[in-house]
Amino acid sequence: xxxxxxxxxxxxxxxxxxxxxxxxxxxxxxxxxxxxxxxxxxxxxxxxxxxxxxxxxxxxxxxxxxxxxxxxxxxxxxxxxxxxxxxxxxxxxxxxxxxxxxxxxxxxxxxxxxxxxxxxxxxxxxxxxxxxxxxxxxxxxxxxxxxxxxxxxxxxxxxxxxxxxxxxxxxxxxxxxxxxxxxxxxxxxxxxxxxxxxxxxxxxxxxxxxxxxxxxxxxxxxxxxxxxxxxxxxxxxxxxxxxxxxxxxxxxxxxxxxxxxxxxxxxxxxxxxxxxxxxxxxxxxxxxxxxxxxxxxxxxxxxxxxx
Amino acid sequence: xxxxxxxxxxxxxxxxxxxxxxxxxxxxxxxxxxxxxxxxxxxxxxxxxxxxxxxxxxxxxxxxxxxxxxxxxxxxxxxxxxxxxxxxxxxxxxxxxxxxxxxxxxxxxxxxxxxxxxxxxxxxxxxxxxxxxxxxxxxxxxxxxxxxxxxxxxxxxxxxxxxxxxxxxxxxxxxxxxxxxxxxxxxxxxxxxxxxxxxxxxxxxxxxxxxxxxxxxxxxxxxxxxxxxxxxxxxxxxxxxxxxxxxxxxxxxxxxxxxxxxxxxxxxxxxxxxxxxxxxxxxxxxxxxxxxxxxxxxxxxxxxxxx
Numbered sequence: 001x002x003x004x005x006x007x008x009x010x011x012x013x014x015x016x017x018x019x020x021x022x023x024x025x026x027x028x029x030x031x032x033x034x035x036x037x038x039x040x041x042x043x044x045x046x047x048x049x050x051x052x053x054x055x056x057x058x059x060x061x062x063x064x065x066x067x068x069x070x071x072x073x074x075x076x077x078x079x080x081x082x083x084x085x086x087x088x089x090x091x092x093x094x095x096x097x098x099x100x101x102x103x104x105x106x107x108x109x110x111x112x113x114x115x116x117x118x119x120x121x122x123x124x125x126x127x128x129x130x131x132x133x134x135x136x137x138x139x140x141x142x143x144x145x146x147x148x149x150x151x152x153x154x155x156x157x158x159x160x161x162x163x164x165x166x167x168x169x170x171x172x173x174x175x176x177x178x179x180x181x182x183x184x185x186x187x188x189x190x191x192x193x194x195x196x197x198x199x200x201x202x203x204x205x206x207x208x209x210x211x212x213x214x215x216x217x218x219x220x221x222x223x224x225x226x227x228x229x230x231x232x233x234x235x236x237x238x239x240x241x242x243x244x245x246x247x248x249x250x251x252x253x254x255x256x257x258x259x260x261x262x263x264x265x266x267x268x269x270x271x272x273x274x275x276x277x278x279x280x281x282x283x284x285x286x287x288x289x290x291x292x293x294x295x296x297x298x299x300x301x302x303x304x305x306x307x
Numbered sequence: 308x309x310x311x312x313x314x315x316x317x318x319x320x321x322x323x324x325x326x327x328x329x330x331x332x333x334x335x336x337x338x339x340x341x342x343x344x345x346x347x348x349x350x351x352x353x354x355x356x357x358x359x360x361x362x363x364x365x366x367x368x369x370x371x372x373x374x375x376x377x378x379x380x381x382x383x384x385x386x387x388x389x390x391x392x393x394x395x396x397x398x399x400x401x402x403x404x405x406x407x408x409x410x411x412x413x414x415x416x417x418x419x420x421x422x423x424x425x426x427x428x429x430x431x432x433x434x435x436x437x438x439x440x441x442x443x444x445x446x447x448x449x450x451x452x453x454x455x456x457x458x459x460x461x462x463x464x465x466x467x468x469x470x471x472x473x474x475x476x477x478x479x480x481x482x483x484x485x486x487x488x489x490x491x492x493x494x495x496x497x498x499x500x501x502x503x504x505x506x507x508x509x510x511x512x513x514x515x516x517x518x519x520x521x522x523x524x525x526x527x528x529x530x531x532x533x534x535x536x537x538x539x540x541x542x543x544x545x546x547x548x549x550x551x552x553x554x555x556x557x558x559x560x561x562x563x564x565x566x567x568x569x570x571x572x573x574x575x576x577x578x579x580x581x582x583x584x585x586x587x588x589x590x591x592x593x594x595x596x597x598x599x600x601x602x603x604x605x606x607x608x609x610x611x612x613x614x
Contacts, residue, residue, distance in 0.1 A: 038469035042477035046469065095434060100405075100426035119407035120480050123430070124473050127402060130437050131468030138461035147448075149457035154445035161438030162345035162353065166431050170349035173427050 007297040011060065018059045021079050022050055022086065025136055038128070045117040045125035046132070050090045053108030057229075057302065058085040058200040064294035065204025065218060068287075076143045077207040081152050084133040085200050088160045091129035092196075094122050096169070130160070151206045159199030168192025172257070180258040186227065193233070194226030201225075201295075210289070217287035221280050225299050228276035232303055234259035235269050240307060277303040312600040314608075318367065325366045328386050329357055329393065332443055345435070352424040352432035353439070357397045360415030364536075364609065365392040365507040371601035372511025372525060375594075383450045384514040388459050391440040392507050395467050398436035399503075401429050403476070437467070458513045466506030475499025479564070487565040493534065500540070501533030508532075508602075517596070524594035528587050532606050535583035539610055541566035542576050547614060584610040 028036040028043045036043060059082035066078035097104040097112040098119060105115050114122035137144070137152045144152075158164055168191030175188065201222035205215065238261050260269040280299045284292045335343040335350045343350060366389035373385035404411040404419040405426060412422050421429035444451070444459045451459075465471055475498030482495065508529035512522065545568050567576040587606045591599045 036470050038474040039477045039481065041481060042469055042474060091434075095430055098407075098430065100430060121477065123402055123405065123407060124477050124480070126434070127398075127437065127467075128469040128473035128477075130434065131464050131471075131473060134441055134460055134464035135468055138457055138464060141454075146454035146457040149460070150445055150453040153441055153456070153460045157438050157441035157445060160434075161442055162349055162435040163343050164438075166435035166438060167345040167349060170346045170428065170431050170435075173431070174346065174348060 005293040010294055014060055014063045015056055018056055018082055021083050045113055045121045046129055049094045049113050049125055058089055060298055061200035062204040064298055065201045066207040068289045068292050068295055069205045069208025069210045071208035077148055080136045081203040084136045087129045087133040091126040092165055094126040152203055155199050155203050159195040164191055164195035175258055177256045182263055185258055189230040193230050197226035197229055198222030214287040214289050217283045220283035224276045224280035225302055228273050228303050231260045231269055231273045234261045273303050314604040317601055321367055321370045322363055325363055325389055328390050352420055352428045353436055356401045356420050356432055365396055367605055368507035369511040371605055372508045373514040375596045375599050375602055376512045376515025376517045378515035384455055387443045388510040391443045394436045394440040398433040399472055401433040459510055462506050462510050466502040471498055471502035482565055484563045489570055492565055492570055496537040500537050504533035504536055505529030521594040521596050524590045527590035531583045531587035532609055535580050535610050538567045538576055538580045541568045580610050
């Protein structure tokens with residue numbers, strides 16, 4: 001491991017690749033037989049949901065973990081996995097913003113998908129984004145080895161579904177106005193946001209080769225940053241304004257949703273986030289992987305972020 | 308091929324296996340570490356959407372095609388593929404029935420999922436059913452060979468997504484109140500219902516081994532029965548009553564949706580369905596597969612059905 005790691009340059013390079021790949025894999029070009037033949041308005045709504053914003057934290061985690069796991073430099077697996085996770089994240093936001101859920105009108109500083117395209121199209125765009133995630137993971141065998149495709153689909157499906165993100169959202173739905181214990185709150189977030197963040201790390205790892213020790217350590221890393229992410233989210237919901245966040249601030253308190261801030265208070269929530277970051281860094285050290293610089297920097301970025 | 312094929316007995320056996328497997332794979336048993344840990348109300352809504360009704364046409368097509376393709380008798384692949392396709396179908400109905408889409412309150416003779424569980428839970432249940440489909444297709448390598456898992460995920464994702472079912476629904480959404488040509492109507496249905504029916508056949512085929520000739524013939528078979536299914540659906544929307552259909556009859560005409568009946572008239576729609584059945588049977592004959600009795604019988608059942 002060298003001392004000089006230019007995180008900003010690393011991020012810029014990865015983001016350029018992710019944005020370009022998302023653009024390429026969501027094209028509908030009638031002259032290109034390999035591109036989508038989907039109706040224009042559906043593809044428009046899907047692209048609107050995915051492009052032009054977002055921190056791309058999940059793709060960055062995939063790519064950083066893939067690098068740590070020694071994924072072959074020119075393999076398509078990390079980039080496909082990165083984009084697939086982002087599509088799942090994007091679809092969850094589209095559905096979550098709908099009137100029957102959070103009824104939010106602002107996302108990343110823009111009108112939400114159902115405001116822009118109507119509820120029916122938002123519903124379909126979310127559904128199609130989920131399917132597209134699994135399309136990206138199952139290209140020809142020359143792009144990703146079939147066994148790796150299967151492994152990536154397995155990880156993503158479980159993180160997105162009833163034992164993961166969708167399950168966490170269902171708990172969230174049932175918990176509005178209820179007083180949760182810290183354990184119940186943690187269990188909810190472990191599913192709602194933690195599962196997909198952890199899966200991002202493990203999908204990255206699945207693009208390379210890691211031994212059992214490193215695998216277990218990366219799982220602990222993913223769990224810690226997954227929870228840290230949510231704690232910081234709860235803090236920002238209270239401390240940041242809507243313009244900075246690019247979404248409506250103060251929504252949780254208004255909806256009487258339990259949060260780490262309502263449960264622990266602001267100061268303790270902040271120290272908990274720092275503790276989780278320390279746990280994440282300790283797990284990375286335990287992994288004994290040669291190069292964890294990008295993962296370490298991402299853990300820091302995630303906890304220090306202001307939006 | 309023997310002359311004696313007891314289709315009723317075949318159906319009964321397959322349905323028993325499908326129902327049992329759907330039950331098993333949607334369990335949330337806290338004492339069983341392999342079962343789902345999802346919140347009870349989400350699993351309830353998911354099971355409600357899937358169980359207790361439905362002709363299970365897609366699973367039957369998967370199992371019949373797997374049999375024709377010589378899938379090993381004790382492989383889990385056909386049954387997992389059969390259930391995965393049914394979960395995608397079930398999720399599409401849940402979302403399609405929601406107020407922002409068709410706003411239907413009756414399905415298979417029961418209140419629709421959003422009527423029973425609320426819109427937010429219906430949205431989440433549909434989302435989680437889609438993810439669960441891909442979970443079923445990606446068990447351990449001892450249940451399905453990884454390369455086969457990848458192939459099945461690839462087929463299902465493309466049939467469900469923007470170039471398949473979701474794309475067809477978007478065209479449907481945009482076509483209410485419009486006069487479509489027969490070509491436009493066919494293109495819509497080819498995606499909306501045809502893609503998943505054709506994928507059922509091809510996923511079954513992927514559970515066994517078929518040569519290029521049989522593969523192409525099964526694709527033609529799947530395309531023909533996919534379209535036939537929709538033509539018959541349009542006929543039944545006009546000729547059957549709600550009790551027989553188990554859903555609100557006459558919805559399409561009321562919503563001023565283009566149908567084969569509105570385009571061709573009832574008599575021509577009926578003869579078109581018969582013509583498509585003949586095309587399907589011709590494709591089966593071309594396949595040169597040894598045993599296509601179940602597929603042939605299913606094509607007949609699909610066109611002659613009264614609900």
